[in-house]
Amino acid sequence: MGSRALGVPVSKDDSHALMHLWKYVGWLIGVDEDWLFDPERAQHQLSYAILLAQDDVSAAGAELTSALVAAQADLHYRHAPAFSAWYTRIRLLSMLTGFIGIRGMRDLGQKPTLPWAFGIAWVRNTVNHRLIGSTRFGDRYLEFLGARARDRARFRHFGTTASAVGGLAASGRAQVGHASS
Numbered sequence: 001m002g003s004r005a006l007g008v009p010v011s012k013d014d015s016h017a018l019m020h021l022w023k024y025v026g027w028l029i030g031v032d033e034d035w036l037f038d039p040e041r042a043q044h045q046l047s048y049a050i051l052l053a054q055d056d057v058s059a060a061g062a063e064l065t066s067a068l069v070a071a072q073a074d075l076h077y078r079h080a081p082a083f084s085a086w087y088t089r090i091r092l093l094s095m096l097t098g099f100i101g102i103r104g105m106r107d108l109g110q111k112p113t114l115p116w117a118f119g120i121a122w123v124r125n126t127v128n129h130r131l132i133g134s135t136r137f138g139d140r141y142l143e144f145l146g147a148r149a150r151d152r153a154r155f156r157h158f159g160t161t162a163s164a165v166g167g168l169a170a171s172g173r174a175q176v177g178h179a180s181s
Contacts, residue, residue, distance in 0.1 A: 001044070002099070006118070007125035015040045062109030069093065069110065076159040091117045 004010055010018075016038075023036040037043040069089060077084035090113065097105050098118025105112040133142050 005099070005122075007122040008129050019043065057107040061107070065096075065108040065110060075156040078155065094118065095121070 019038055019040050022043075023038065026036045027033070035046070037046065069092060072089040072092060073085045075085065075088065077088075093105075093110060093113050094115050094117035096108075096110065097112050098115030100108070102112040128142065128145060132138055135141075
């Protein structure tokens with residue numbers, strides 16, 4: 001739902017594949033099969049029912065949100081670290097406001113902000129996926145963007161000591177260990 005809200009089209013086949021993946025992951029970690037769904041709509045119905053059954057807002061949610069927002073300053077940034085940390089923080093707050101609204105932000109102890117980042121992400125994703133992605137080079141372009149986002153996220157969280165566990169070697173076998181990137 002979040003990807004779609006941000007302008008990324010999700011085909012029926014991709015939805016089915018993603019639901020199958022999550023069902024498999026849930027099964028691997030021991031989730032009872034009654035809670036694992038094939039159709040996306042059934043999962044959304046369960047999620048909505050759980051949301052309605054939840055208790056009122058607690059201090060724990062606000063504490064967790066504040067910690068996650070503050071943690072943006074502790075990430076690794078390649079260029080202009082102080083500015084990048086600031087921008088990442090305000091972008092996160094803007095995205096949160098776009099997704100959960102003013103009341104949700106207040107419930108989580110955060111100051112609501114304009115959801116400008118939500119709109120920018122929607123436009124960027126719409127152009128990338130619906131316009132450029134539909135060209136003959138679109139798949140390669142989207143794969144490039146995905147790899148770049150993955151590498152940026154890995155660097156932000158691990159710096160130059162990013163783990164290569166699960167990385168694929170040129171021969172196609174999984175690597176185990178650490179690599180500096």
